[in-house]
Amino acid sequence: MLLSTKGDYGVRALIDLAKHAGEGPVQRSDIARRRQLPESYLDHLLAQLRRDGFIRSTRGPGGGHELTRAPAEITLLAVLECLEGSLAPIGCVAEANRGGESMCGQSWVWQGIYDDMRKRLEGITIAELVEHERAHERAAVANYSI
């Protein structure tokens, strides 16, 4: 498994923040409830996202979390690398891409797959995921109203 729940949960959280952008800070408990995440685990993910500058948090009553950038400027690649570390499919590729050297004769295969994946993920933003979700909601409503 390339991704743990961290990446998935973290992206879900950012989508939630993006959907409520401009409405002031969003609370951990609301994100957790709406996105079905364990709240105290989400805490760790938000901490990491904050450290890497994706969100800003405020304490006290009425506090919560907000995006620091426009959703369209947050790529899935950036989020996932923040939460998961390297997305390299195998150890040697991860090391190679930060200066290492030793690989066996198959590593070109994995390097290719890695490059493809990064390119894909770099082309998808949180804004697009929000739009995707909205479209899905509209479709569900339309279906129900018929």
Add this chain to the structure above:
Amino acid sequence: MLLSTKGDYGVRALIDLAKHAGEGPVQRSDIARRRQLPESYLDHLLAQLRRDGFIRSTRGPGGGHELTRAPAEITLLAVLECLEGSLAPIGCVAEANRGGESMCGQSWVWQGIYDDMRKRLEGITIAELVEHERAHERAAVANYSI
């Protein structure tokens, strides 16, 4: 990390067997030495490869392991799925592809990446990896002789 050492080691072992195909059974100890693998760990991988019909083994003096098919008919995808199980980048995709259903709104991203990767891996055979390795060896020799 999508792949553990199992996949990498197993592919290395099959490359070794392919390189010595037609010369009778190849012994575990020889594979381990040539490919720099821990012999007793390699044992497990060979067992799995045997169970899935990639190799046949014979005991006793002069025994060892051999491929059951031509190297050009063994895809990297098949080998890796034998040794690693599903290569799905995230759990929900693995379940979806064997009949499950529940996914969150991002799973289409991972499904796409998964499909790409499988297609790539299906197009690479052990024979090609052997050829790749031979080309590399020739290049090294040429470089040395200059």
Add this chain to the structure above:
DNA sequence: TACAATGTCGACCAGATTAGTCGTGAATCC
């Protein structure tokens, strides 16, 4: 037939990772 070579199988193990929980404390607002 005895023995050596070889594969087969399962038990066992230490360390890392995953997916959390919990408690204490700090900031903020009222």
Add this chain to the structure above:
DNA sequence: GGATTCACGACTAATCTGGTCGACATTGTA
């Protein structure tokens, strides 16, 4: 001062990884 909310680190149970080891089965050869 008290309520609310985030911040941070300690702790944990379960699982996975990357092995090792020992007992045993099979086969070729002297």
